[in-house]
Amino acid sequence: MLLKPRLKAALLAAASLSLLAASAPSPAAPLGIGDPLFPHLGNPGYDVRSYDISFTYRGSNTEPLDAVTKIDALATERLDRINLDFAQGEVRGVEVNGRPARFVSMGEDLVVTPRTALPAGSRMRVTVRHTSDPTPDEKYEGGWVRTGDGLVMANQADAAHLVFPCNDHPSDKAQFTFRVTAPREYTAVANGLAAGRERAGADTSWTYRTVHPMATELAQVAIGRSTVVHRKGPHGLPVRDVVPTEDRETMERWLRKTPDQIAWMERKVGRYPFEAYGVLVADAETGFELETQTLSLFERSLFTRTEFPEWYVDSIMVHELAHQWFGNSVSPRTWSDLWLNEGHATWYEALYAEEKAGQPLADRMRDAYRQSDQWRAMGGPPASPKRPAPGQKISIFRPVVYDGSALVLYALRQEIGRAAFERLERQWVARHADGVATTADFVALASRVADRDLSGFFQAWLYGEKTPKMPGHPQWRAVTAG
Template sequence: MPLTSHTHASPADAGRPGSDASRRRTGSARRRRAAALLASAVSVCLLAASAPAEPLGVGDRLFPYLGNPGYDVASYDLSFTYPGSNSKPLTAVTTIDAWTTTELDRVNLDFAHGKVDSVEVDGRSAAFTSVGEDLVVTPDEPLSGGSWMRITVRHTSDPVSADGRDGGWVRTADGLAMANQADAAHLVFPCNDHPSDKAMFTIRVTAPDGYTAVAGGLPTDVDRAGRATTWTYRTQHPMATELAQVSIGRSTVLHRSGPHGLPVRDVVPTKDRAALEPWLEKTPGQIAWMEDKVGPYPFETYGVLMAAADTGFELETQTLSLFEKDLFTEPAYPKWYVESIMVHELAHQWFGDSVSPAAWSDLWLNEGHATWYEALYAEEKAGRTLEARMKAAYGASDRWRAAGGPPAAPKPPKAGQKIGIFRPNVYDGAALVLYALRQEIGRKSFDSLERAWVREHRDSTATTDDFVRLASEISGRDLRDFLQDWLYGEKTPAMPGHPEWKAVAPVK
């Protein structure tokens, strides 16, 4: 099912249809409406009531049951209460404001690995059941298409691993963090867990004294009551569920200014603050470097979350990138390598976060660009030439395509390995596509394309076809055939300007 880019309207206008004011109805009005509908709708209601609930999806090629049709989320309000232990469930309340896009007898939410206590739709109790990894909600009357709805779910959120699943809550040495990519946000809170449905977020976290909570976005309130504190954060730009971040730990928050006065805040284990500061102070300069390449930083703040955790990866959670602390303390990692990885996650704020993939098959647009700027930074700052890296990638490209699929058509993950789509074909293999494109259209057109891409699709989603179309427009040439082979071919095409480069055939 093809997915298109879209943005969300703000729910702030209280006078429009679907607002709190327009949704107020008296009990007698509701009864009159029910009576009028009863005769004509009874057979439909009986049919709907008898049909079994089933998990749904938006038809993503790699994750068919991820996301849900029939509505468009405008905002999430998440409240978590941390019990002071990273092995006990948090109590939580998730409120979702959304537009329906069709009439709905039921609303499917992605949610697993938590106990649901109650669900309300527009302030009224609703029936619910769990089917697969969906929470299926049945309101007391059907929801008409194009209407505003508010769903409130009271539930638990369990940080203990769900059958070895990757992602969701990450248990750190002193608390918790989030790693929701690619389809794990619904292990933490009910949601429409697909990057095509971006929304605004308000996140509240209550934790006992001695802990500090930080989330994506900017802080709006700190409320201390008894022996606990509640922190509230709010995004100023729409965000995909897989990019949400919450850190709870015995942490210190460090503040500094980035380019143009951008608030930069980093979160580190308090005991490691002095050791990590030399790395943290590099972030403003890295932001300025990226701005020089592609234009203004797209969000309200940025920072690095250094967690004492063993994840095996770093993650571009929006405005607060997640890193393993050991990346910065392990002496075996060269300085240039660590800095280039920092730039990789920073580059994602433009490529993947601000401009998000409309479908997971568009992942190469995220990882290929982040790898590109990682490699370019290493070239400019440490003399690790981009051409040498791309030549090595070219040699391995046919093997990567055979193992993981072409960059824009990655093979689905194996069962139980949801992060299995993150293979070399969408990292250096996809950066190789960008290198070939730059060779083909020239550096000036390529640089113009990069700036236009993040400017035209800011705060939205985009597809591979969108990229091909814009590349053709910027270069003044029809690049569909050229990029078709690079993005979807089983074999790696000849590299423009380097006919001597050879790809090593995969072992059969």
């Protein structure tokens, strides 16, 4: 439904019709920043600097939470309207810079009309009073996940707007403050560091703040009957694990591995990029683990299913840890750059399995090479993935962006040598820390480190329909796609 715009009451009655037409704001409509995979998400015209989000949990994970989201942003162009991504919640009121504003929900956008237009370069605070509904909706994937004792978030890809209003695209990173009120028998945790806890009657209010900017898809708030376990990592890094209280002893054999895993990653790519890290164990079957910033989300069953060998669980833990550098600190500018996240996380997962458990990297890469043409036919080349089907955003996480993209990194190491490859990895995460980057940025840096133009190499490996010959392994063969 397209609503007709209302003219501002402040316009002079004597203004001419032509002046009225020139001054009227554009009609309210869903917008996007034109991401190749999700063109209708993200919003133009402003840059979010920070979010301050409050949730009130009543003790039932089947009922909507009361919430207030405050967004501080900089207008990068004149704004007659402000589009936010938001769905799956009731909006009760909106203010812009302390003044009530009109709003309407259209598609997955909340379209806000301030009383007066915001000039380019101005600061703005948008306050939205709303609910946050954990009820599953067949139209959407992600957002709140119900656990056996509460809730956690799983906002990848572009699903944070199912939980709170935001500019839901990884290219617009911001600082976050979370304030969570819950019955005192529950524990609430979120990204970043604890910044306060207060008890009032039967409730406890918890506050957490990030130190580094974060993409919306990496936000995490977990509420449950949990125990928080503290220990130290390298250089005194705070390591905070969150587990169901009843599983505290069972999980310890896994949790105590994290400091050494961080130290291993630091030897590969440099200092851990954030203020804290930890493992969040959820009593839920999601079908995935998730690298939410500073607090990676894991299914309880990963650690309890006896058919998983220890080396496999260890390597999955390292996969999510590696994302803290690749995907979190250095975030993709578009979702087509996803291979940079998942390819690197898979690379270090496989490298850890080789070094710590004797699982040969070359064997895994040879098997990936064999399947690579089929993966490309199914999902597109690594850096030019096919768009997901409507309502199936998570389907972009295909084999080609995991082992298929780690295969590209293996080919690169074969092409430029181990020493140059390791310099590239360190320079990549250092140069783009706390920022966003593209595939073109990676190609350019790799060419500088190798001291030769690698654009042809990457064009074939990242965009070709067929997998190129593997440097150093001309005998490897790919199965023909059927």
